[in-house]
Amino acid sequence: METNTYKILDGKAISDQIKKEIAEEVAAMVAAGKKRPHLAAVLVGHDGGSETYVASKVKACEQVGFKSSLLRFESDVTEKELLDCVEKLNNDEDVDGFIVQLPLPKHIDEQKVIEAVDPAKDVDGFHPINVGRMSIGLPCFVSATPQGIVELLKRYEIPTQGKHCVVLGRSNIVGKPISLLLLQKGYPGDCTVTVCHSRTPNIKEICLQADIIIAALGSPEFVKADMVKKGAVIVDVGTTRVPDASRKSGFRLTGDVKFDEVAPLCSYITPVPGGVGPMTIVSLMLNTLQAGKK
Numbered sequence: 599m600e601t602n603t604y605k606i607l608d609g610k611a612i613s614d615q616i617k618k619e620i621a622e623e624v625a626a627m628v629a630a631g632k633k634r635p636h637l638a639a640v641l642v643g644h645d646g647g648s649e650t651y652v653a654s655k656v657k658a659c660e661q662v663g664f665k666s667s668l669l670r671f672e673s674d675v676t677e678k679e680l681l682d683c684v685e686k687l688n689n690d691e692d693v694d695g696f697i698v699q700l701p702l703p704k705h706i707d708e709q710k711v712i713e714a715v716d717p718a719k720d721v722d723g724f725h726p727i728n729v730g731r732m733s734i735g736l737p738c739f740v741s742a743t744p745q746g747i748v749e750l751l752k753r754y755e756i757p758t759q760g761k762h763c764v765v766l767g768r769s770n771i772v773g774k775p776i777s778l779l780l781l782q783k784g785y786p787g788d789c790t791v792t793v794c795h796s797r798t799p800n801i802k803e804i805c806l807q808a809d810i811i812i813a814a815l816g817s818p819e820f821v822k823a824d825m826v827k828k829g830a831v832i833v834d835v836g837t838t839r840v841p842d843a844s845r846k847s848g849f850r851l852t853g854d855v856k857f858d859e860v861a862p863l864c865s866y867i868t869p870v871p872g873g874v875g876p877m878t879i880v881s882l883m884l885n886t887l888q889a890g891k892k
């Protein structure tokens with residue numbers, strides 16, 4: 599197989615750099631007598647993934663100097679109790695922004711909860727007002743994962759103008775918003791975007807035409823070497839917990855890309871973990887900073 603020397607899109611290093619930049623800005627705000635930004639997180643139940651993500655978000659708040667609050671509910675919480683909590687956070691003047699960690703238990707209407715959040719405090723960028731504004735390029739809260747991907751491409755000065763970007767997955771959280779962001783005028787954008795999903799019959803042929811692949815299917819090691827054009831840029835959003843008895847945790851995080859065979863073909867590729875994950879967390883911090891400045 600013909601190979602290339604590839605570069606790692608190091609989300610961990612870039613996110614550490616951005617956290618430093620945020621911490622400096624927060625220190626200056628506080629020194630000037632302004633309020634310390636405050637992020638609240640609502641966590642329902644004890645799903646392992648959600649527990650880990652929320653713990654990372656709380657830790658990142660500490661690192662950048664934000665105040666954080668964690669509000670926990672058992673998985674039998676009623677929809678009414680959760681909506682009351684959202685209402686309280688909407689009206690709490692000390693809270694600049696908040697998130698309700700997804701997924702929620704089946705008996706709760708997730709969309710109803712998302713729509714109950716005040717768009718001005720919706721640092722997840724999930725409210726239809728923010729999604730709509732993002733889709734036409736107006737100022738808004740952009741959801742953290744797509745924003746993190748765009749920031750990573752920007753920091754590595756990856757050319758995007760006129761490039762064919764293939765997005766794998768059409769979720770509201772990643773696939774749809776990243777396809778719209780990369781379609782927008784300007785940098786990083788101006789891409790020709792193709793969105794593939796579970797009903798796309800010829801994914802391999804489409805991927806082979808891609809200059810940039812954003813893999814966000816949640817299907818471990820879906821993208822193989824025979825789907826990737828030489829010199830492509832690969833962004834792996836997958837973080838599936840695959841059982842691994844050799845790990846203390848009992849699992850390992852596995853991306854949507856078969857890294858070992860795909861990396862030698864690429865110009866740039868994100869690792870899992872240490873790629874998109876840390877960029878997602880730091881994007882939430884950027885949104886909270888933005889909310890805190892209002």
Ligand code: GUN
Nearest residue numbers: 697698699700701722742
């Ligand atoms: N579940 C998976 N990703 C996210 C996210 O970015 N925000 C929230 N609130 N829940 C999630």
